[in-house]
Amino acid sequence: MDLKKAHLYLYTFCRYFLATMIISYAFAKIFETQFTSQPSVYDKPIGSLSGFQLTWYYYGYSYWYGLVIAITQIVSSLLLFFRKTTRIGIILFLTFMVNILLMDFAYDIQGAKGMALTLTLMALFVLLSDYKALLKYFIQEPPLFQDSDRPMRMNKMSKIKFIYIPVVFIGFFVLISTLKNKFMGKNEFYGTWENVETAERLHFEAATTFQINRKNEFENFVNGNYTFTKDSLTLISTKTTSEKTAIYLKGKYKLIGTDLILTTKNSTQKFKRIR
Structure with a gap:
C-alpha cells in the first residue's frame, strides 16, 4: 500500500x-x-x-x-x-x-x-x-528584527525580560487574589435566602452587598450593604440618604444548617437557603 x-x-x-x-x-x-x-x-x-x-x-x-x-x-x-x-x-x-x-x-x-x-x-x-x-x-524563521537591527543598548536591556516576566505573573497573581478576597469573598451568608412567609428573596452578594426581591418580581425593591458580627446582622439600604432610615433591617440572627432566623425588635423572620 x-x-x-x-x-x-x-x-x-x-x-x-x-x-x-x-x-x-x-x-x-x-x-x-x-x-x-x-x-x-x-x-x-x-x-x-x-x-x-x-x-x-x-x-x-x-x-x-x-x-x-x-x-x-x-x-x-x-x-x-x-x-x-x-x-x-x-x-x-x-x-x-x-x-x-x-x-x-x-x-x-x-x-x-x-x-x-x-x-x-x-x-x-x-x-x-x-x-x-x-x-x-x-x-x-528568524524574528522580524534581529540583534544586528537593534541598538546595542536595546540588546542589553532585553535580558530584563527574565525579571519582568516573573514580576508580571507574580504581581498580577497577588493583586487579583487580594482583590478577590477583599471584594469577592464568600461568607456564611453568601447566596439566596427565601422568606418562608412572604416568599421574598434575600440575596447576599459580593462585597457585602444585598438585594431583596418580592415574589414574582425581577427588579429589587431594596438593595445596599450589610454588616454582621457573631450574632447580629444589619442591612443598610442605599436608596435613602437619611441615616435613621438607612437601616432597613437589624437584629439578632441564628444560622442553623440551611435556615436563617433573624429576630428584630418587632418580629422574627425565618429564611430558607435556596442556593
Missing part, C-alpha cells in the same frame, strides 16, 4: 469535508436557524436554564456577532478548498473550532459534541500533515 498516496487522499478528503460542513453552520447563523431561543425560554429564571439554552440565548442576543462568526467560517471554508491557501485556512478554522469544541463539552450541548470532536480531529490532522512548513515558519 502506498502510504503517501493514502495520506494524499485522506488529506484531500478532510480538507473538502471540513470546508463543506462549516459552510452549513455559517448559513445557519446567517438565516438564524442557529442561536435561536424558543419563546418559552424568555420566561424562565436564568438559574433554571440548561447549558444549551444558556449558550443559545447568549450567542443569539447579538445577530451581528453571529454574523461575524459566520463570515469567518465562510472565509476559512474558501481557503480550505485550495491547496495553496490551506495552511492559513486550517489555522483560521481551528481558532473557532477549538472554542466550539470546548463550549460544547463545557456547557453540555447534547448532539453537537460528536461532530465538534470529529471536525477538530480532522482539522488537527490537516494541520499536522504540514508540520514541517509550520515549524519552519513559526519557530525556525
Whole structure:
C-alpha cells in the first residue's frame, strides 16, 4: 500500500469535508436557524436554564456577532478548498473550532459534541500533515528584527525580560487574589435566602452587598450593604440618604444548617437557603 498516496487522499478528503460542513453552520447563523431561543425560554429564571439554552440565548442576543462568526467560517471554508491557501485556512478554522469544541463539552450541548470532536480531529490532522512548513515558519524563521537591527543598548536591556516576566505573573497573581478576597469573598451568608412567609428573596452578594426581591418580581425593591458580627446582622439600604432610615433591617440572627432566623425588635423572620 502506498502510504503517501493514502495520506494524499485522506488529506484531500478532510480538507473538502471540513470546508463543506462549516459552510452549513455559517448559513445557519446567517438565516438564524442557529442561536435561536424558543419563546418559552424568555420566561424562565436564568438559574433554571440548561447549558444549551444558556449558550443559545447568549450567542443569539447579538445577530451581528453571529454574523461575524459566520463570515469567518465562510472565509476559512474558501481557503480550505485550495491547496495553496490551506495552511492559513486550517489555522483560521481551528481558532473557532477549538472554542466550539470546548463550549460544547463545557456547557453540555447534547448532539453537537460528536461532530465538534470529529471536525477538530480532522482539522488537527490537516494541520499536522504540514508540520514541517509550520515549524519552519513559526519557530525556525528568524524574528522580524534581529540583534544586528537593534541598538546595542536595546540588546542589553532585553535580558530584563527574565525579571519582568516573573514580576508580571507574580504581581498580577497577588493583586487579583487580594482583590478577590477583599471584594469577592464568600461568607456564611453568601447566596439566596427565601422568606418562608412572604416568599421574598434575600440575596447576599459580593462585597457585602444585598438585594431583596418580592415574589414574582425581577427588579429589587431594596438593595445596599450589610454588616454582621457573631450574632447580629444589619442591612443598610442605599436608596435613602437619611441615616435613621438607612437601616432597613437589624437584629439578632441564628444560622442553623440551611435556615436563617433573624429576630428584630418587632418580629422574627425565618429564611430558607435556596442556593
